[in-house]
Amino acid sequence: MTSRETIPIGTRKSALAIAQTVQVQSALEKNHPTKSFPLLRMSTTGDNFQGQPLSSIGTTAVFTRELETSLEKKECDLLVHSLKDVPTQIKPGFIIGAMMKREEPNDVMVMRPGESKELKDFGEGDVVGTSSVRRASQIRRLCPGVQVMDVRGNVNTRLAKLDAADSPYTCLLLAAAGLLRLNFDERITASLPPSVMLHAVGQGSIAIECREDDTEILELIKPLDHLPTRLRCEAERSVMKILQGGCSVPIGVWTEFVYSGTEPTEAESVGQLRLKALVASLDGTEIAETEAVADVNGSVELAIELGQTVANQLLAMGADRILAKVHRDRDTTLVPTGTGEEKTIKGWEV
Numbered sequence: 001m002t003s004r005e006t007i008p009i010g011t012r013k014s015a016l017a018i019a020q021t022v023q024v025q026s027a028l029e030k031n032h033p034t035k036s037f038p039l040l041r042m043s044t045t046g047d048n049f050q051g052q053p054l055s056s057i058g059t060t061a062v063f064t065r066e067l068e069t070s071l072e073k074k075e076c077d078l079l080v081h082s083l084k085d086v087p088t089q090i091k092p093g094f095i096i097g098a099m100m101k102r103e104e105p106n107d108v109m110v111m112r113p114g115e116s117k118e119l120k121d122f123g124e125g126d127v128v129g130t131s132s133v134r135r136a137s138q139i140r141r142l143c144p145g146v147q148v149m150d151v152r153g154n155v156n157t158r159l160a161k162l163d164a165a166d167s168p169y170t171c172l173l174l175a176a177a178g179l180l181r182l183n184f185d186e187r188i189t190a191s192l193p194p195s196v197m198l199h200a201v202g203q204g205s206i207a208i209e210c211r212e213d214d215t216e217i218l219e220l221i222k223p224l225d226h227l228p229t230r231l232r233c234e235a236e237r238s239v240m241k242i243l244q245g246g247c248s249v250p251i252g253v254w255t256e257f258v259y260s261g262t263e264p265t266e267a268e269s270v271g272q273l274r275l276k277a278l279v280a281s282l283d284g285t286e287i288a289e290t291e292a293v294a295d296v297n298g299s300v301e302l303a304i305e306l307g308q309t310v311a312n313q314l315l316a317m318g319a320d321r322i323l324a325k326v327h328r329d330r331d332t333t334l335v336p337t338g339t340g341e342e343k344t345i346k347g348w349e350v
């Protein structure tokens, strides 16, 4: 087959999705100045049913399915997603050809402009806006007495809800990456370190998906794959894959490469990987948390093994009991129904 000169990129239409896709488009244009990479903007089931519980519109991939259909039909040759939104079991025939260098993976606390308050002083009377069970459980554990309230819509919509005159929220919890990519840096009131909150699997990395047999595109996007990010995210996704048993659950993770000096050497930057993970019950009263370290030395297989080790440690600590309850309660309790930009399967992680 002759090499393609026009390579359409499939994306969702939200401001965050477009910002991420433009980042990929720019990198590809820089490497291939003679080719063009037009954007193909699509609505997904998740986007079309804003305001409805995700659990009522389908179980998996509500934000990726339409994009994959378009990729399958060759209307486009690659897709750009937040890695966090990509299910661990991707559709047969498709592959994550690149995981881009990770932006800050942590969550942040956002208050109204000019306001500030230490999280340690949060308690009775404070209302924390989030639709993520993972964030809700951890903040309840850290700040007993706080009320957690659902906040829906994409990042811009949520900030507007926080700032509104009749806002019920003291603060919001959001991913740093989304705010930074939308140039809302100045809205970050405080970054949440791993001692406070573990982030979502894959948070902060952009995934490029393509057809598994499309060697031309695989070669094209290979330089955009960032090995330290790939190893961290493969380890995180492996925890998720073992624990979820078919649907998404509240899992928090943290990964870092261990190094001796002030900066990691090249070998250290893909050498010894530490992975922390937790599983939370829906009400935040039960949390299983653990960590492990392994020499992965640049190997994706070893990173995946580290994830399996950590997942098995969590199961041994009672994560299976927490998960069984999560699955049992899934459609009756809590159900933090993300809409619009909110994603996840079953609405657990947004």
Ligand SMILES: NCc1[nH]cc(CCC(=O)O)c1CC(=O)O
Residues within 6 Å of the ligand: 082, 083, 084, 085, 155, 173, 174, 175, 176, 177, 178, 202, 203, 204, 205, 206, 341, 342, 343, 349, 350
């Ligand atoms: N839930 C929607 C979503 N999907 C990806 C991001 C942030 C970007 C990223 O994680 O890479 C966000 C916003 C948020 O969680 O605050």
